[in-house]
Amino acid sequence: MTTLTLTAPSPHLAFLLRLADDNLILGHRLSEWTGHAPMLEEDIALANIALDHIGAARSLYDRAAELHGEGLTEDDYAYRRDARGYLNCLLVERPNGDFAHTIVRQLLYSAFALPYWAVLTASTDATIAAIAAKSEKEARYHVRHSGDWFLRLGDGTDESRTRTEAALAALWPYTGELFEVDATLEPLIAEGVAADPRSVHAVWQQTIDQALAATGLTVPEVPFMQTGGRTGYHTEHLGFILADLQFMQRAYPGATW
Amino acid sequence: MYTQALNNLDLPQNDEGDPREARFMARIDAEERIEPNDFMPEGYRKTLVRQIAQHAHSEIIGMLPEGNWITRAPSLRRKAALLAKVQDEGGHGLYLYCAAETLGKSREEMMDELVDGRAKYSSIFNYPTLTWADIGMIGWLVDGAAIMNQIPLCRCSFGPYARAMIRICKEESFHQRQGYEQIMTLCAGTPEQKELAQDSLNRWWWPSIMMFGPSDGDSVHSAKSMAWKIKRFTNDELRQKFIDATVPQAHRIGLEIPDPDLKFNEETGHWEIGEIDWEEFKRVLAGGGPCNADRVAARKAAQENGAWVRDAALAYAQKRAARESETLAA
Ligand SMILES: [Fe+2]
Ligand SMILES: [Fe+2]
Numbered sequence: 206m207t208t209l210t211l212t213a214p215s216p217h218l219a220f221l222l223r224l225a226d227d228n229l230i231l232g233h234r235l236s237e238w239t240g241h242a243p244m245l246e247e248d249i250a251l252a253n254i255a256l257d258h259i260g261a262a263r264s265l266y267d268r269a270a271e272l273h274g275e276g277l278t279e280d281d282y283a284y285r286r287d288a289r290g291y292l293n294c295l296l297v298e299r300p301n302g303d304f305a306h307t308i309v310r311q312l313l314y315s316a317f318a319l320p321y322w323a324v325l326t327a328s329t330d331a332t333i334a335a336i337a338a339k340s341e342k343e344a345r346y347h348v349r350h351s352g353d354w355f356l357r358l359g360d361g362t363d364e365s366r367t368r369t370e371a372a373l374a375a376l377w378p379y380t381g382e383l384f385e386v387d388a389t390l391e392p393l394i395a396e397g398v399a400a401d402p403r404s405v406h407a408v409w410q411q412t413i414d415q416a417l418a419a420t421g422l423t424v425p426e427v428p429f430m431q432t433g434g435r436t437g438y439h440t441e442h443l444g445f446i447l448a449d450l451q452f453m454q455r456a457y458p459g460a461t462w
Numbered sequence: 463m464y465t466q467a468l469n470n471l472d473l474p475q476n477d478e479g480d481p482r483e484a485r486f487m488a489r490i491d492a493e494e495r496i497e498p499n500d501f502m503p504e505g506y507r508k509t510l511v512r513q514i515a516q517h518a519h520s521e522i523i524g525m526l527p528e529g530n531w532i533t534r535a536p537s538l539r540r541k542a543a544l545l546a547k548v549q550d551e552g553g554h555g556l557y558l559y560c561a562a563e564t565l566g567k568s569r570e571e572m573m574d575e576l577v578d579g580r581a582k583y584s585s586i587f588n589y590p591t592l593t594w595a596d597i598g599m600i601g602w603l604v605d606g607a608a609i610m611n612q613i614p615l616c617r618c619s620f621g622p623y624a625r626a627m628i629r630i631c632k633e634e635s636f637h638q639r640q641g642y643e644q645i646m647t648l649c650a651g652t653p654e655q656k657e658l659a660q661d662s663l664n665r666w667w668w669p670s671i672m673m674f675g676p677s678d679g680d681s682v683h684s685a686k687s688m689a690w691k692i693k694r695f696t697n698d699e700l701r702q703k704f705i706d707a708t709v710p711q712a713h714r715i716g717l718e719i720p721d722p723d724l725k726f727n728e729e730t731g732h733w734e735i736g737e738i739d740w741e742e743f744k745r746v747l748a749g750g751g752p753c754n755a756d757r758v759a760a761r762k763a764a765q766e767n768g769a770w771v772r773d774a775a776l777a778y779a780q781k782r783a784a785r786e787s788e789t790l791a792a
Binding site for chain 1: 522525526532533534535536537538539540541542545546548552553554555556559594640644647648651652654655712761764767768769770771772773774775776777778779781
C-alpha cells in the first residue's frame with residue numbers, strides 16, 4: 206500500500222477533502238477521550254460527537270472517491286495520505302489537553318460548522334447538500350453541548366475559569382484559518398459548490414460573544430493568527446495522529462479488515 | 463452528586479424472624495419483581511449491590527482494553543463500529559450504576575471503591591489487547607460469555623437490574639455478532655491475518671472460560687443467589703453453554719481451540735474441556751493479572767483529572783440555583 210499523493214487535485218476534490226479531513230481529525234481527537242473522560246456521561250457524549258464527525262468524514266470521502274474515479278475508497282484517503290496531503294484546519298489537530306481545551310476547541314469549531322453546513326445545504330453538489338443537511342442537525346447538538354460546558358467551566362470554580370481562559374488563549378490563533386478563502390475556494394464559491402466561509406463569520410462571532418458574555422470572559426488578545434492546514438502545512442501533532450490512525454494499514458498493507 | 467435518596471435505608475440489620483422476610487420469600491417464589499422501595503432482607507440488598515456494582519465496573523473497565531484500539535482501527539467502518547461499541551459499554555455502565563443507586567449506594571462511593579482497589583470487576587479485562595484481532599476476539603468471546611451470563615439475569619428478581627439487562631443483552635448480542643464477523647474476516651484474509659486471529663484465540667480462550675467464575679463447588683455466593691432468584695443457573699452450567707456454542711463457531715472458520723484435551727462427548731452431546739488453571743484465575747482476580755495495575759491506574763487518572771470538571775459543574779449549578787432564587791425573591 207503506497208502513499209497516496211494527489212498532485213493538483215481539482216478544487217472540488219480539494220474542498221471535499223478539506224471538509225472531510227476537518228471532521229475525521231476532530232472525530233479522531235474526540236475519540237481519544239473514550240474511557241478517560243471526567244464522568245461517564247462525557248465518555249458517552251464525546252463518543253457521540255466523535256461518531257458524528259467520523260460519519261460526516263466518511264460521506265465526504267465517499268463523494269470525493271466518486272468524483273476522483275480510479276476506484277478509490279474512503280479508506281484510501283484516510284489511511285494512505287501523509288501529513289502533507291491532509292488538508293484539515295490546524296484547530297482540529299490541536300491536542301485534547303485538559304477538558305477545557307477540548308470544550309473550547311469544539312465550541313470554536315462547531316460554532317463555525319453549524320452555520321457553514323446550513324449554507325452548504327444549498328450546494329449545487331447534491332451530495333454535499335445532503336451531507337450538510339444531516340450534519341447541520343448534528344452540529345446544533347455539538348454547539349449546545351460545548352456551549353453548555355463552556356458556561357459551566359467559565360462560570361464554575363476559579364480553577365475551571367483559569368483553565369478555560371488558558372484554553373481560549375491557546376486556541377484562538379487557530380480560528381482565523383476557518384474563514385480563509387484561497388484560489389481553491391474562489392471558483393467553487395462562484396459555482397455554488399462551496400460556501401464562502403466569510404459569510405458565516407458574523408454568526409460565528411455572535412455565538413462566541415454570547416458564550417463569552419455569559420461567563421464574563423473576553424476575546425483573548427492574539428497578535429498573530431496561524432494558518433497552513435488547507436495547503437498541508439500542519440502543526441507537528443498531525444504526524445502522530447497519522448502514526449496512530451494509519452498503523453494497521455502501514456503494518457499490513459493491502460489487507461481487508 | 464449522584465446519590466438518590468430512598469425512604470427505606472434505615473431498615474433493621476437483622477431480619478431473622480421478621481414476618482416481612484417470609485412475605486418477601488413468598489414473592490420471590492411467585493416470580494414477582496422486587497422494586498427498590500419494597501422490603502428486602504439486608505443480605506439480598508448487599509448481594510445485589512455488590513453484584514450490580516461489579517457488573518457496572520466491568521463495563522467501564524472493559525472500555526479500556528477496547529478503547530486502546532479506537533485510534534488505530536484499520537478502516538473507517540471498523541473505527542466507527544468500535545467507537546460505537548465502546549460507547550455502548552459506557553451506557554451499560556451508566557444504567558447499572560443507576561440500578562445500584564436505587565439500592566442506596568452512590569455512584570461516587572462505587573467509583574471510589576473501584577479506584578482504590580476495593581471493588582472487583584471481571585477478571586477478563588486484566589488481559590492486554592495486543593493486536594487488532596483482540597478487538598474481534600473480545601466481541602466474539604467476551605461479549606458472547608457476557609450474554610450467557612446476562613440472559614438469565616433478565617429474569618432476575620430485582621426489577622431495576624432485570625430491566626437494565628433486557629436492554630443491555632440486545633446490545634451485547636449485536637457486539638458478539640460483530641466480533642465474530644471481524645474474526646471471520648481475518649480468517650478469510652491473508653495468512654498473516656489468519657495467524658492474528660489464531661494467536662488472539664490462543665490468548666483469550668482460557669480467560670473467557672474463566673469469566674464464568676469458580677466451579678459450582680467452590681463458589682461462595684451461588685446457593686443463596688439461586689434461592690433469591692438473582693441467579694438462575696450455576697457457573698458451570700453457563701460455562702458449558704458457552705463452550706457448546708463457541709467451539710463449533712471456531713471450527714467453522716478454521717480456528718483451533720487451544721486445548722489438547724478438548725473432545726466431543728457423543729453421549730451427552732457436550733464439548734468437554736481440559737483442566738482450567740484456577741491458580742491463574744485467582745492470581746488475576748487478586749490483582750496479579752498483566753493489566754490490573756494499568757486498568758485501575760487509568761480509572762484513577764480519569765477520576766482525578768476530572769475532579770475539577772465535576773467541581774465546576776457543581777459550582778455552576780449552585781450559582782445558578784442561587785441566582786434563580788434571588789430573582790424569585792426580588
Ligand atoms: Fe456491556
Ligand atoms: Fe458489549
